[in-house]
Amino acid sequence: MAVVDEPWGSSSEIPSVDAIVTTRRGLALAVLTADCVPVLLADPVAGIVAAAHAGRPGMIAGVVPAALRAMTELGAEPSRIVARTGPTVCGRCYEVPEAMRAEVSAVEPAAYAETSWGTPAVGVSAGVHAQLERLGVRDRAQSPVCTLESDDHFSYRRDRTTGRLAGYVWLD
Numbered sequence: 001m002a003v004v005d006e007p008w009g010s011s012s013e014i015p016s017v018d019a020i021v022t023t024r025r026g027l028a029l030a031v032l033t034a035d036c037v038p039v040l041l042a043d044p045v046a047g048i049v050a051a052a053h054a055g056r057p058g059m060i061a062g063v064v065p066a067a068l069r070a071m072t073e074l075g076a077e078p079s080r081i082v083a084r085t086g087p088t089v090c091g092r093c094y095e096v097p098e099a100m101r102a103e104v105s106a107v108e109p110a111a112y113a114e115t116s117w118g119t120p121a122v123g124v125s126a127g128v129h130a131q132l133e134r135l136g137v138r139d140r141a142q143s144p145v146c147t148l149e150s151d152d153h154f155s156y157r158r159d160r161t162t163g164r165l166a167g168y169v170w171l172d
């Protein structure tokens with residue numbers, strides 16, 4: 001988690017974080033993903049935006065609630081926050097061992113899923129949206145695109161060696 005107010009310089013200065021927040025107008029925040037959930041948050045009234053990367057471990061660890069907390073500490077109101085999640089591997093495709101599903105759904109029941117072929121799965125995006133809902137974020141929308149099912153999107157689980165999708169959020 002990092003609050004930023006200017007572009008990062010050389011790659012050696014870029015911290016390893018799963019979420020970034022800014023109040024700086026015109027500074028675009030980006031999140032790179034290939035199956036993980038790209039989460040973009042904005043309180044247009046307070047002028048605060050955030051971008052987060054929520055994979056399965058990050059969702060369980062609460063990266064999105066942490067980003068939301070950083071925003072509210074800066075003056076954002078959950079009831080005003082607009083949340084959008086981008087293309088991600090869907091719960092019908094994200095197969096995991098039974099024990100992993102049990103572990104994930106013990107922390108976030110909404111992430112319990114089953115693949116279209118009837119085996120244990122997790123829905124990371126469903127988990128992220130449940131977390132946002134509990135924290136009072138009502139204006140939420142989820143991309144209908146499943147990265148694994150769409151040939152137009154990068155998918156790590158499908159291709160292993162692949163590119164990344166970029167999601168951006170900024171204040172005008």
Ligand SMILES: [Zn+2]
Nearest residue numbers: 090093146149
């Ligand atoms: Zn899918």
